[in-house]
Amino acid sequence: MTLNGDKVQDVSRRQILKGAAVSAAAVVTGSVLGSGVAGALQKSKLASSLNVLCWEGYTDPHFTKPFTEQTGVTINSTFIGSNDELVAKLRGAPGLYDLVTPSCDTTGLLIQADQVQPIKLANVPNAKTTFPFFLTAPNVYVGGKHYGIPMAWGFIPLIYNTKAIKVVPDSWAELWNPKYKGKISMWQDISLLWTTSLLLGYKDTYTMTDRQLEAVKAKLVAQKPLLRKYWSTAAELTQLFESGEVIIGNSYGGLTVNQLRQSGYPAAEIIPKEGATSWFDNWMITKTSNKVSTCEAWMNHIQSPTTQAAIAKYTGYGITNTNAVHNVPSIYSASYHLSDPTFISKLNFWKRVPRRQDYLDILNAVLAAA
Numbered sequence: 426m427t428l429n430g431d432k433v434q435d436v437s438r439r440q441i442l443k444g445a446a447v448s449a450a451a452v453v454t455g456s457v458l459g460s461g462v463a464g465a466l467q468k469s470k471l472a473s474s475l476n477v478l479c480w481e482g483y484t485d486p487h488f489t490k491p492f493t494e495q496t497g498v499t500i501n502s503t504f505i506g507s508n509d510e511l512v513a514k515l516r517g518a519p520g521l522y523d524l525v526t527p528s529c530d531t532t533g534l535l536i537q538a539d540q541v542q543p544i545k546l547a548n549v550p551n552a553k554t555t556f557p558f559f560l561t562a563p564n565v566y567v568g569g570k571h572y573g574i575p576m577a578w579g580f581i582p583l584i585y586n587t588k589a590i591k592v593v594p595d596s597w598a599e600l601w602n603p604k605y606k607g608k609i610s611m612w613q614d615i616s617l618l619w620t621t622s623l624l625l626g627y628k629d630t631y632t633m634t635d636r637q638l639e640a641v642k643a644k645l646v647a648q649k650p651l652l653r654k655y656w657s658t659a660a661e662l663t664q665l666f667e668s669g670e671v672i673i674g675n676s677y678g679g680l681t682v683n684q685l686r687q688s689g690y691p692a693a694e695i696i697p698k699e700g701a702t703s704w705f706d707n708w709m710i711t712k713t714s715n716k717v718s719t720c721e722a723w724m725n726h727i728q729s730p731t732t733q734a735a736i737a738k739y740t741g742y743g744i745t746n747t748n749a750v751h752n753v754p755s756i757y758s759a760s761y762h763l764s765d766p767t768f769i770s771k772l773n774f775w776k777r778v779p780r781r782q783d784y785l786d787i788l789n790a791v792l793a794a795a
Contacts (some may be wrong), residue, residue, distance in 0.1 A: 430575075437452055440576055440767055441647065443444060445621070448593050448608050459633065463522060466477065467762045470718055471496050471497070471498050471718065471719045471722060472498065472716040472718075472719040473497065473498065473499065473524045473578050474498060474499040474500070474501055475498060475499075475500055475524060475716060475719055475720065475723060476501045476503070476521055476522050476524075477500060477501065477503070477522065477523065477524040477525070477526070478503050478505060478511055478514055478524070478525045478526070478624075479502060479503075479504065479505065479524070479525065479592050479678070480504065480520045480526055480706060480734050481658055481659045481660060482504040482659065482680045482739070482740045483502075483526055483576055483577075483706070483740075484736070485735075485739050485740070487739050488698060488726075488727070488732055488735060488736070488739075491726075491732075491766050492509045492723065492726050496719075496722060497556045498722070498723070500723070503522070504658065505616070506613070506614075506657035507613070507614045507657070508527055508528050508614075508615070509614075509615065509785065510528055511525060511526075511531065511533070512531065515535070515540060515711070516540075519540070519711070519712075519713055520543040522711050522714070523710065523711060523714040523716050523719070523720055524708055524709065524710060524711065524714070524720055524723065525541070525621050525708075525709050525711060526576055526706045526707065526708055526709070527706065527707060527709060528704045528705070528706050528707075528775055529562065529564040529565075529705050529706075529707070529774050529775050529776070530564075530631075530704075530775035530777055530778065531777075532564045532565050532572065532573055532707055532709065533563075533564055533567070533776065533777045534704075534710060534781075535572075536565075536567050536572050536604050538628075539712055540711060540712050541572055541573075541709040541710060541711055541712055542572075542711070542712050542714075542717070543570040543571060543572055543697065544570075544571045544572060544573070544574060544709075544710060544721070544724070545721070546560075546571055548718070548721040548725075549574060549721050549724045549725045549728065550575055550725060551552055551725050551728035551729050551748065552645050552724070552725070552728050552746075553748065554746055554747045554748040555574070555575060555728060555745055555746050555747070556575075556730075556745055556746065556747060556766070556769060558769045558770050559573075559575035559578075559705060559707075559745050559769075560575075562774075563703075564581060564707075564774075564776075564777070565707055565709075565759060570741040571639050572707075572709055573707030573708065573709050574707060574708045574709075574724040574727065574728065575705055575706070575708075575745035576705075576706045576707060576727060576736075576745070577679075577703035577705070577706055577736055577740060577742035577744070577745060578703065578704060578706070578742065578743040578745065578769070578774075579676055579677065579678040579679050579703065579705075579741075579742045579743050580678050580696055580701045580702070580703050581612075581616055581619075581620055581675060581676070581678065581701050581702050581703075581704070582675065582676060582678050582694040582695060582696050582701060583597065583599065583600065583673070583674075583675055583676055583694065583695055583696070583697055584662075584666075584673070584675065584676040584681060584682060584692060584693070584694045585599075585674075585692070585693060585695075586672040586673065586690075586691055586692060587691040587692065587693050588691040589608075589672040590673060591628055591740075593693075593695060594695065594697065595695075595697060595698050596624075596697045596698055596699060597620060597621075597623065597624040597697045597699055598624060599673065599697075600648065600651075600673065600674065600675065601644075601647070601648050601651065602651075603634065604659050605651065605673050606650070607651070607652075607653055608653060608670070608671050608672045608673060609648075609651050609652050609653060609671060609673055610652065610654055610655065610656050610662060610665050610670075610671040610674040611648075611652060611655055611656070611674055611675055612656055612657075612662075612674075612676070612677065613655035613656065613788075614788075614791065615655055615690055615778070615784055615785060615788055616677075616702060616704075616775070616782070617645065617675075617788065617791075618633075618638070618641050618645075618784055618787060618788060619631070619702050619775070620675060620701070620702065621641045622637065622641055622644055622699070623699045623702070624644070624699055625637075625640055625641065625644060626699075626754065627641075630635070630702065630781065631775075631776045631777070631779075631780075632780075633784075635783075637788075638783065638784070638787050640789065642787045642790060642791055645791040646791055646794045649791070649794060649795075652735065653665065653667035653670050653671045654670075655792070656661060656674070659676070659677070659680045659684070660684075662674065662676055662681050663681050663684045663685055666681075666685055666690060667685065667688060667690055671711045676694065677704070678694060678741070678742065679740050679741030679742040680740050680741060680742070682694045683739070683740065683741040686715065691776040700773065701773075702773050702774075702775055703772040703773055703774045703775070704774065704775050705743075705745070705774060708720075708723070708724050708727065709746050728745070728746050728748075729748075730746070730749045731749075731752065732747045733746050733748065733749030733752065734749050734753055737749070737753045737757055743761045744761070744763070747763075750763045750764070774795075
């Protein structure tokens with residue numbers, strides 16, 4: 426397949442998510458702590474709780490329960506449906522949250538706004554074996570300081586009901602196919618513009634001109650009569666498929682297809698021929714948090730080998746630490762090219778959008794259109 430002009434061998438674009446989601450279900454986990462919290466800090470130094478603002482699935486009980494059992498720290502979660510919602514919530518209640526999990530297009534905004542604080546990697550020993558890209562990417566490494574510890578990474582795929590749709594879709598254009606009218610759902614997020622730009626053949630996804638943005642807007646407005654609705658959370662999308670309300674749409678990969686398959690629903694995710702954008706999310710400590718040591722303990726726990734394996738199993742997303750490569754099935758490792766240290770750096774990861782408000786204005790215009 427071709428990503429950002431580079432050739433990547435072994436696994437086709439359409440196989441990446443399909444293989445990863447299937448193989449993730451086969452991951453076997455032991456103690457999820459692994460080399461996590463115990464060696465990093467004494468229990469007496471930890472706070473009693475952490476308030477986190479994060480994506481659904483990132484504080485799954487399979488991750489939080491072992492952490493709480495060993496440390497006594499309770500994880501209180503508030504879930505988000507988009508990065509713009511995260512930014513709004515953090516600005517609206519700046520002293521409420523200790524940790525946030527913005528995607529790579531948003532991390533720079535928080536750093537520039539001085540809403541997050543640098544992380545001392547020496548206090549997160551499991552990060553020593555994190556894939557180097559995630560620690561040195563300009564999204565999180567600024568002015569010689571690290572601001573993020575990665576949670577997971579993946580793609581924005583097309584998702585569909587394999588029983589209702591017999592022929593595997595190969596293009597984003599299928600989400601504009603009239604035969605699926607009333608059975609389509611799309612993510613209400615700025616990334617909707619990025620995906621549509623790929624369909625229209627634009628290469629400058631994150632720096633589109635006014636003309637290109639208007640073309641994206643027209644394309645999305647034309648799609649609206651075909652939609653059942655826009656979705657905001659993975660749980661909502663899962664419910665839409667399970668209830669039979671929709672049979673095709675887009676997702677943020679991994680979690681929804683895992684949830685659907687666990688319930689016996691015939692679901693698959695593919696990367697269309699036009700390509701897909703990629704994301705990686707980061708744990709970041711808010712500027713106002715006074716629980717830095719506890720935040721570091723949680724980050725260290727997330728980067729432990731067995732927690733990384735659990736992330737693969739329960740979310741289907743890509744893991745971020747080399748210490749877990751041998752803890753996941755070989756097909757999962759192949760699907761995410763974990764043995765190829767150059768693969769991740771070649772992906773079309775979300776970038777900061779200089780004209781973000783203009784993009785959001787286009788998105789809001791689409792949502793408001795009749």
